[in-house]
Each structure stands twice: as structure tokens, then as C-alpha cells.
Amino acid sequence: MQKKLLVFVLLIIFSVLTIGSMLHNSATSDEVTHITSGYSYWKYFDYTFNPEHPPLVKLWATIPLIIIDPVLPDKPSSWEGDQWDYAKTFLYKSGNNADQIYFWSRIMIVLIGILLGYYVYRWASELFGWKAGLLALVFYVFDPNILAHSTIVHTDIPISAAIFITLYYFWKYTQKSEATWKQWSLLGILVGLCLATKFTGIYVIPFLVILYFVHLFFDKY
Secondary structure (H helix, E strand, O other), X not given: OHHHHHHHHHHHHHHHHHHHHHXXXXXXXXXXXXXXXXXXXXXXXXXXXXXXXXXXXXXXXXXXXXXXXOOOOOOOOOOOOOXXXXXXXXXXXXXXXXXXXXXXXXXXXXXXXXXXXXXXXXXXXXXXXXXXXXXXXXXXXXXXHHHHHOOOXXXXXHHHHHHHHHHHHHHHHHOOOOOOXXXXXXXXXXXXXXXXXOHHHHXXXXXXXXXXXXXXXXXXX
């Protein structure tokens, strides 16, 4: 019970630090297009806007906007124009509360940061004991790089979480004499999430292949 309470307190501290920080941060250039494109996906079901990144994170971040229902400018005949101009029109020239839009979209990324923190604790605990897990979580919670990237609508923290959690379950299943088809199916879904989060998520596939053969080697010898 005490362990769970300490983990809970640390994750609450992480939440306070990230939310407190993002309230004072202006928008980054990428957030403008990520939020606008994500909301346009929900509205128009057209994924050609902002094709530089897969849609998953942008869709996830803009779920609260479905409820807020801000005004989205008419869909242009082509997305080939300046996407930043369209995004700025949506955020600043359509009568919307830009601060509210940024806040709720960023909250969704904070949630991913919390999830990643939990898995950092979980994996470290299973490897080296709960004290090591707690220490790992402390380093995570107060890491300036993690705190900064958990407060912006971008793909960095989501892809870190997706790859980390995928590798965790891969490691966990290789510890078993024989994993079930349900477990391998979950791993397949997690790999799919990596691919849908960021294009560089494809690197998780060679990682898993290499780790699998390393596992076979050490298991044999």
C-alpha cells in the first residue's frame, strides 16, 4: 500500500509540474498545425492535412475538442496551401478560445507522460526491486527534458511511451517459457501503435528482431 501511495504521489507531482508549466508556455510552431489537423480529421475525416506525421497522436490530443466544438474554417479545396495560415485562422481568427484549445489538447499529452512514468516504475521494479523502481520514477518525474516535452502537442513523448511499453511487454513475454497468442497479439497491437504514432516508430521492428535473437542466444548458452 505504501509503495502504491508513493508512486501515486510522484505521478501527482509530475502532473502538477507539467500542468503548471504549460499554463505559462506559448504555443510551439508544430502545435499549431498538429492541433488543427487533428481536429480537422475528426470533422472532415480527411487525413491529407499535415501529412508529415501519422494521425494517431493528433487524433488523441484533440478528443476534448469534440466536446468543446470550436469553430473550424471551411475545408479548403486543397490542403496544398500554407497549413500554418489555415491553422492560425482556426485558432486566432475564428472566434475560438485558443488558450482553452491548447490547454485541453496538451492535457492529453500529459496523460501519456503519466502513463510512461508508471511503466518506468513498473519495469525498473520488476528488474531490480521496488526501491529501484521508485528511484527511476523520481528521476523521470523531475527530468527537465521529460517535463518539457510532456507539455506540448507533439509526437516525442507519445512515441517514447509507445516504444518503451512495447519493449517492456516484449521483455516480459520472453521471460515466459511460452507466451500465449493473446500476449503476442497485444504485442502486435503495440507495434501498430508505434507505427501510427510517428514514422520513426518503424525502428521498433528491427529492435525487436535483434532483441529476440539476443534472447535466444543467452537462453541457449
